[in-house]
Amino acid sequence: GDSVTQMEGPVTLSEEAFLTINCTYTATGYPSLFWYVQYPGEGLQLLLKATKADDKGSNKGFEATYRKETTSFHLEKGSVQVSDSAVYFCALSTNSGYSTLTFGKGTMLLVSP
Amino acid sequence: DTAVSQTPKYLVTQMGNDKSIKCEQNLGHDTMYWYKQDSKKFLKIMFSYNNKELIINETVPNRFSPKSPDKAHLNLHINSLELGDSAVYFCASSQDHRVGYNEQFFGPGTRLTVL
Numbered sequence: 001g002d003s004v005t006q007m008e009g010p011v012t013l014s015e016e017a018f019l020t021i022n023c024t025y026t027a028t029g030y031p032s033l034f035w036y037v038q039y040p041g042e043g044l045q046l047l048l049k050a051t052k053a054d055d056k057g058s059n060k061g062f063e064a065t066y067r068k069e070t071t072s073f074h075l076e077k078g079s080v081q082v083s084d085s086a087v088y089f090c091a092l093s094t095n096s097g098y099s100t101l102t103f104g105k106g107t108m109l110l111v112s113p
Numbered sequence: 114d115t116a117v118s119q120t121p122k123y124l125v126t127q128m129g130n131d132k133s134i135k136c137e138q139n140l141g142h143d144t145m146y147w148y149k150q151d152s153k154k155f156l157k158i159m160f161s162y163n164n165k166e167l168i169i170n171e172t173v174p175n176r177f178s179p180k181s182p183d184k185a186h187l188n189l190h191i192n193s194l195e196l197g198d199s200a201v202y203f204c205a206s207s208q209d210h211r212v213g214y215n216e217q218f219f220g221p222g223t224r225l226t227v228l
Contacts, residue, residue, distance in 0.1 A: 032215075034216075036219075038154075042221060042222075043117075043203055043219040043220050043221045043222050044156075044203065044205075044219040045219070046216060046217075046218075049216065087154055089156065093215055100146065100158045100161055100169055100210075101156075101158065101217060102158075103155070103156040103157075105153070105154065105155050106154040106155070106156075108154075
């Protein structure tokens with residue numbers, strides 16, 4: 001079945017550091033890929049998405065590129081802020097039948113001043 | 114305006130009780146979902162409804178019964194609550210389930226604690 005693997009957290013960084021959160025997937029066909037963010041005490045918000053190979057999703061300084069050859073969708077940000085502290089979820093949606101989101105286990109990011 | 118809302122936000126109850134969680138979306142979407150997030154933050158789909166019809170039912174105990182009175186509402190009723198049901202339950206909706214229309218919008222979650 002479909003699955004998403006994310007790096008274990010927490011990831012602890014200082015403000016203005018470079019962020020990478022790795023995400024790889026296993027799926028049949030050509031899934032759509034997503035990054036969701038969950039701030040403390042809140043629901044999930046879509047951060048960015050990509051629907052086909054080589055697409056780059058970007059939002060709020062975050063970027064991720066859909067790499068079919070390595071089945072990856074790594075999240076990056078050049079300079080993190082304290083306000084970026086949250087749990088980040090990589091997810092995929094299959095493009096056939098009734099599509100749902102398959103989530104990775106989430107990666108907690110803690111940014112200190 | 115809240116796009117996807119859930120009530121209650123917190124629910125504390127005894128083992129063996131029956132409880133319901135309500136979800137409403139004002140986005141005009143056709144498809145709604147229930148997810149369970151465990152203590153380790155892992156999220157798993159439970160159910161999905163499209164235009165009031167059940168389309169996805171993962172291996173969830175039959176103590177859990179979703180009900181969709183109309184396409185803007187998807188409620189979750191849980192009978193005979195067990196300790197292991199303690200989790201955060203998220204409702205979500207999408208325009209529909211097809212490619213290109215299945216971006217999901219999440220509610221704020223309901224934290225259920227079973228004592």
